[in-house]
Amino acid sequence: MxxxxxxxxxxxxxxxxxxxxxxxxxxxxxxxxxxxxxxxxxxxxxxxxxxxxxxxxxxxxxxxxxxxxxxxxxxxxxxxxSPDMLRLRLQSHLDELKAEARRVAEQQALAVNLLGELEARARRLDVVERTFPALRVLYLRRTVADYPSEGALWVNFRGPVAELTSHDPEAFGDLGGATYFDDEYRDADVEMAIWREYRGASVPDGYEVVELPEQRVATVTHRGGFETISEATATAGAWIADQQRTRTGPIFNVYVHGPGRDPNPENWVTEVNVPIAV
The missing domain is CATH 1.10.1660.10 (Multidrug-efflux Transporter Regulator; Chain: A; Domain 2)
Structure with missing residues (x-):
């Protein structure tokens, strides 16, 4: 000074x-x-x-x-x-600005997504009651930090899929998804499983082959990024309550067209499924 x-x-x-x-x-x-x-x-x-x-x-x-x-x-x-001290303090301020910029960028992306969803919100999401077929799947069940941590599970899943496919190109079918076991929404310590339809015989360490039973489900199709997928879940929940139906198992998503195939969230299609009593 x-x-x-x-x-x-x-x-x-x-x-x-x-x-x-x-x-x-x-x-x-x-x-x-x-x-x-x-x-x-x-x-x-x-x-x-x-x-x-x-x-x-x-x-x-x-x-x-x-x-x-x-x-x-x-x-x-x-x-x-005291230039040395000033330099350290300004670097700390710069780091704070960068963190704030990332937060603002995330908020902007969400706002853009919400604007894009306005038209979809104006249209009523349909609930379809259907029978989901029995499936044999390669299955990875874990308790993770939160729901977005599902992405890290899929990253881990890629290695075994690539290895098994290199030996048998027909080992996997088209269907893949995630099942959520907690009865309530959780902010942390979320128990889930990710899975893909599997015809092979080898089972990598840490994985299981599971026979998913045929189920009667209420399905809502969500289009777009995962930020607003809760609307589809809410629509299914309201339908079940209005129809006086009973949920019989954990909710699961089927990724019809997801980030593994297309990096553009505008093109993603996810089916939210709630098992219900017949």
Missing amino acids: NRELPGTLMSIGEFSRYSGLSVRMLRHYAERGVLAPAEVDEFSGYRRYAPGQLQDAGRVRMLRDSGCGIPAIAELLPLFD
């Missing part, structure tokens, strides 16, 4: 013109102890600034424009006399 205040003192208006900070903001900074005037007339209350304070004013403006609030400006301004 510039502590030398030589030269003729300037009125707050003149200092404002040269510093690029409005009179209102100069008064605000002074009240917060960030950039105090060099002199305040005890009778008139007029504030005067020294030419040497213009450098500090420029630094305040740069810190403000880089996203620093007043507490951060007050902390960082004296550190211009």
Whole structure:
């Protein structure tokens, strides 16, 4: 911080013109102890600034424009006399800005997705009652941190699928999905299984071959990214309640056209299935 205040003192208006900070903001900074005037007339209350304070004013403006609030400006301004410490603190601020940018980008993506879903929301999602066929599947059941962690399970699944397919190109069928075993929605420690229709004989370590039974299900087809898939689940739940039907097993999704085939979420098609009593 510039502590030398030589030269003729300037009125707050003149200092404002040269510093690029409005009179209102100069008064605000002074009240917060960030950039105090060099002199305040005890009778008139007029504030005067020294030419040497213009450098500090420029630094305040740069810190403000880089996203620093007043507490951060007050902390960082004296550190211009200690460049190493300032560099570390500015790097920390930059890391915070990057994290905030990622959060905003995620919120923007969700907002775009929600806008795209407005038309779909205007159309009533249909519930189809059908019989889901019995399936023999390669099955990986785990308790994971949260629902988005399902993606990591599918990444792990790719290795065994590639290995088994290299020996038998016909080992897998077209159907794949995920089953969710918790009766309630959980914020953490979610028990789920991912699976693919399987005709092969080999069973990799940590996996199972499971015979899924034929089931009567209420199915809602969701189109788009997974951010709004809860609408399909809610639609199925409302239908079951309205029809006075009974859920008989864990909800499961079938990924008709998903991220494994197409990176564009606009093209994804997921069937949400709720097993129901006949």
